[in-house]
Amino acid sequence: MLKKGMTLYIIGLGLNDEKDITLKGLEKVRSADKIYLESYTAILQCGKERLEELYGKKVILADRDFVEKGSESMINEAKEKEIAFLVVGDPMSATTHLDLYLRAVKQNIKIEIIHNASVMNAVGIVGLELYKYGKTTSVVFPEEGWDVQTHYDVIKQNKASGLHTLCLLDIKVKEPGKEDLMNNRSAKGVEPRFMTVNQAINNLLSIEEKRKEKVFTEDTLCVGCARLGGNDMIVKAGDAKSLLTEDFGGPLHSLIVPGNLHFMEEEALTLWK
Amino acid sequence: MLKKGMTLYIIGLGLNDEKDITLKGLEKVRSADKIYLESYTAILQCGKERLEELYGKKVILADRDFVEKGSESMINEAKEKEIAFLVVGDPMSATTHLDLYLRAVKQNIKIEIIHNASVMNAVGIVGLELYKYGKTTSVVFPEEGWDVQTHYDVIKQNKASGLHTLCLLDIKVKEPGKEDLMNNRSAKGVEPRFMTVNQAINNLLSIEEKRKEKVFTEDTLCVGCARLGGNDMIVKAGDAKSLLTEDFGGPLHSLIVPGNLHFMEEEALTLWK
Numbered sequence: 001m002l003k004k005g006m007t008l009y010i011i012g013l014g015l016n017d018e019k020d021i022t023l024k025g026l027e028k029v030r031s032a033d034k035i036y037l038e039s040y041t042a043i044l045q046c047g048k049e050r051l052e053e054l055y056g057k058k059v060i061l062a063d064r065d066f067v068e069k070g071s072e073s074m075i076n077e078a079k080e081k082e083i084a085f086l087v088v089g090d091p092m093s094a095t096t097h098l099d100l101y102l103r104a105v106k107q108n109i110k111i112e113i114i115h116n117a118s119v120m121n122a123v124g125i126v127g128l129e130l131y132k133y134g135k136t137t138s139v140v141f142p143e144e145g146w147d148v149q150t151h152y153d154v155i156k157q158n159k160a161s162g163l164h165t166l167c168l169l170d171i172k173v174k175e176p177g178k179e180d181l182m183n184n185r186s187a188k189g190v191e192p193r194f195m196t197v198n199q200a201i202n203n204l205l206s207i208e209e210k211r212k213e214k215v216f217t218e219d220t221l222c223v224g225c226a227r228l229g230g231n232d233m234i235v236k237a238g239d240a241k242s243l244l245t246e247d248f249g250g251p252l253h254s255l256i257v258p259g260n261l262h263f264m265e266e267e268a269l270t271l272w273k
Numbered sequence: 274m275l276k277k278g279m280t281l282y283i284i285g286l287g288l289n290d291e292k293d294i295t296l297k298g299l300e301k302v303r304s305a306d307k308i309y310l311e312s313y314t315a316i317l318q319c320g321k322e323r324l325e326e327l328y329g330k331k332v333i334l335a336d337r338d339f340v341e342k343g344s345e346s347m348i349n350e351a352k353e354k355e356i357a358f359l360v361v362g363d364p365m366s367a368t369t370h371l372d373l374y375l376r377a378v379k380q381n382i383k384i385e386i387i388h389n390a391s392v393m394n395a396v397g398i399v400g401l402e403l404y405k406y407g408k409t410t411s412v413v414f415p416e417e418g419w420d421v422q423t424h425y426d427v428i429k430q431n432k433a434s435g436l437h438t439l440c441l442l443d444i445k446v447k448e449p450g451k452e453d454l455m456n457n458r459s460a461k462g463v464e465p466r467f468m469t470v471n472q473a474i475n476n477l478l479s480i481e482e483k484r485k486e487k488v489f490t491e492d493t494l495c496v497g498c499a500r501l502g503g504n505d506m507i508v509k510a511g512d513a514k515s516l517l518t519e520d521f522g523g524p525l526h527s528l529i530v531p532g533n534l535h536f537m538e539e540e541a542l543t544l545w546k
Contacts, residue, residue: 092397124365
C-alpha cells in the first residue's frame with residue numbers, strides 16, 4: 001500500500017451540482033481519508049447526498065463556527081491524513097479560506113488548491129467584459145443600528161471610472177447575527193435566507209433616497225442574475241424599476257450595475273431584456 | 274439511439290492539464306460529434322494529445338483565423354450536430370468567445386457554457402482579496418509606432434482608489450502583427466512567444482521614465498505569477514527591481530501591482546517573498 005502524504009486539499013466544486021468538480025478534484029476526494037464541505041459562504045445547488053453518492057464516501061458539513069474556530073482540528077488531522085476540504089465555487093475567492101490556508105502553511109501542512117469556476121468569472125456570461133469590472137462589493141441584510149452604504153459608494157466610484165460593479169448578495173446560513181457577535185456566541189440556528197435581486201435594488205434605492213447623488217435611481221440600468229453556472233440560470237437586464245417586479249427564483253442571486261458600455265456589450269445585454 | 278440535440282457546447286478546460294476539465298465538461302466532450310480546441314488566447318500546459326487520449330477522440334485546433342472568420346462553419350455544423358468548443362480557462366472571460374456566443378444565438382443555435390477556473394479567480398491564491406481588484410489590464414508586446422501606455426494608466430487609477438491591478442501578459446500564438454493587420458492578411462506563422470514578468474516590469478519602468486508620475490518605480494511592490502493553477506506554479510513578491518532578476522520559467526505569466534494592503538494580505542504576501 002502506498003504511504004499517503006499529509007495533505008490538505010482545498011477543492012473548488014464549481015457553481016452548480018456534483019458534476020462541476022474537476023477530474024483532478026474528484027481524484028483527490030476519492031483518495032482522501034476525510035471530506036469536509038464548507039457550507040456557509042455559498043450554497044450548493046444539489047444536496048450533499050448527491051456528492052456522497054458520486055464520491056462513494058461520507059461528507060461532513062463544516063459551518064462557519066467550524067472553519068473559524070474548529071478548523072484547527074482539521075489542520076491537525078492533515079498532519080497525518082489526507083483531508084479534502086470542499087468549497088462551493090473557487091477555493092481562493094473568499095478571505096476565510098485564505099485564513100485557513102495561511103494557518104495551515106504556518107504549521108507546515110502540505111496544501112494543494114484545486115481551482116474551479118466562481119461567480120466572479122461565471123458572470124462573464126452576461127456579456128459585460130470581465131476586464132471592465134471595478135471593485136466588487138456585497139450587499140448585506142441590514143441590521144438595526146448598522147447603516148451600511150459601502151456598496152453605494154463602490155458603485156459610485158466604479159461608475160465615475162466607467163466600470164461595471166458586481167454586487168454579491170448576502171446569504172445567511174446559520175451565521176451569527178450582530179447580537180450573537182456582541183455576546184461572543186455562535187448563531188442560534190437562524191433560518192437560512194438569501195438576498196434577492198429585488199431586495200438589493202430596493203436597498204440601493206433607499207440609500208439613493210437619503211443621499212440623492214443620482215448613483216442608483218429607478219432608471220439605472222441593472223443586470224440581475226440567479227444561479228449562474230446552472231441550467232436554470234436566469235439573467236435579466238433592464239432599469240432598476242422594471243427588475244423590481246421580476247421573479248428570479250431560488251438562490252444565489254447577484255446584481256450587476258454596468259458602467260460605460262461598448263457596442264458589443266450593449267448587443268449582449270439585449271439578449272437579456 | 275437517442276436523437277442528439279443541435280448544440281454548441283463552449284467548455285472551459287481550466288488552467289493546467291487535461292484533468293482540469295469538469296465531469297460535466299467531459300460528458301459533453303465524449304458525446305460530441307466534433308471537438309475544436311481554441312488555441313490562441315491561452316496555452317494549455319499539456320499537449321493536445323493528452324486531451325485526445327482522455328477523450329478517446331480527435332481534437333481539431335482552432336486558431337484566431339478560425340474563430341474570427343471560419344467559426345461560421347462551426348456554427349453551421351452545430352445546426353445538425355453536437356459541437357464541443359474547448360477553451361483554456363473559463364469560456365466567458367474573453368471577448369472573442371462572447372462574439373461567438375452572440376453570433377450563435379442570432380442563428381438560433383442552442384448553446385451551453387460549461388464554466389471553469391480562469392486566471393482571474395485563480396489569482397486569489399496570491400492572497401490579495403479578489404474583491405479589492407480594480408480594472409484588469411493587459412501588457413502587450415510593443416510594436417513600432419504603437420506606444421501603448423494603457424496599463425500604466427489603469428495601475429495609476431486603481432492605486433488612487435487603493436485597489437490591486439491584475440496585468441495579464443501578452444501571448445503571441447500565430448497571431449497577425451500590425452503589418453499583417455494593415456495588409457488585411459493572416460499571420461505569417463510568427464514564432465509563438467509570451468511576455469515574462471521581467472519584460473512586463475521593464476516595460477512599466479520605461480513608461481515611468483517618460484512620465485515620471487511615480488506610479489511604477491523600482492521600489493513598487495509587485496507580485497509575479499507563473500502557471501497559476503498548475504503544480505509548478507511560481508508566485509514571487511518583492512519590489513520591482515528585485516523581481517527583475519527572478520526566473521519565473523515557462524508561460525503563462527501575470528503581474529499584480531497591489532494597492533492598499535489589509536494586514537491579512539500583508540501576511541499572505543510574506544509567503545512569497
